[in-house]
Amino acid sequence: MVQVTSQLSLPVSIKETDTFDSFIEGQNSQVCAYLKDVVSQLKSGHVKHWLTYLFSDNEVGKSHLLYATCQLAELHDVSCIYLKIEDNTDLTPEVLSGLEHYSLICIDDIEGLTHSLDWQVALFDLINRIKEQNTSSLLMTGNQPAKLLPIKLPDLLSRLSWGMNFQLMSLSDEQRQQVLVVKAKIRGMNMPLEVAKFLINHWPRDMSSLLNSLDQLDEQSLQQQRMLTIPFVKSILDI
Known part of the structure; x- marks a missing residue:
């Protein structure tokens, strides 16, 4: 199932608990500082980090960091949207159309689109629009390094390597x-x-x-x- 959540309808529990303050950084302090800087860039209108990919095993905190970044964006009046991708989607790839009009676009668990070439093409097109527009930042997460994702579209794999890639480290x-x-x-x-x-x-x-x-x-x-x-x-x- 695909879940789309904008800054106007983030669940209260997410807004209250999944913040940078409640995230135990461990060895991930560099990633947290980077994500905060992404929001600062969007607020100032000077976008440098326009494409970011975070990967780790489950239960490490990828979704928490996306929620935290969305919340920080909301606090600074930066438009944002969160979309979670899972294997059994009820929506069509057209849901990605127009997302480049948000300043911050967060797409969680992109390994869920590896079963569908149509979804991969739609994400590829979205990345191209964001790159051309140069006013938005796209944050994505996955369960393994981008180059190891079973993506059928070679051009999408190439695009994923354009941005910053971070591996989240497990906590002690x-x-x-x-x-x-x-x-x-x-x-x-x-x-x-x-x-x-x-x-x-x-x-x-x-x-x-x-x-x-x-x-x-x-x-x-x-x-x-x-x-x-x-x-x-x-x-x-x-x-």
Whole structure:
């Protein structure tokens, strides 16, 4: 399914939580500084970084960074749009028509278009329009280096190499603990560092599972009016 979200309809949860402030940078500080600079360029009208590709394994934070960049753009009155591509799309490639009129265009998970030559042609054409216009910046993400994507259109692979390419690096266990503490704080919970460490060591280690555990803890801590302690976490998550 393709999801299109503009700066006028970003879900509130995304606007509140998926920001640069809530992103634990780890070894990705250069990428964060670069994305902030992209917005600064768009605000000033002098676009240098017009094409960017971020890649990593899942659960590293690619979508978070796109949301954060959109939010920063919105704060500076820079028009933006976010589009997520998945394998089973309900929309046609025509959805890419006219996106060059936004200042910031974010396209998430472009590996989802590798099954369709029509989508690849549409993205190729969009890149060309953005390059010719030179007033917008296109940010894209994928699950592997651009040159390894199974894209059938050679010209599109060539275009992807024109811009800046960054690999997002996974977080250490200590940084994952920081993520849990920050995300819990956003939800109004105080998670001591020792509780976060306990979760890292006794719960599935992927960030999706770790963050999903906060849903259960948040609900039960409110119902039971309990603080986040290791015994409480053990009882709720049945660890």
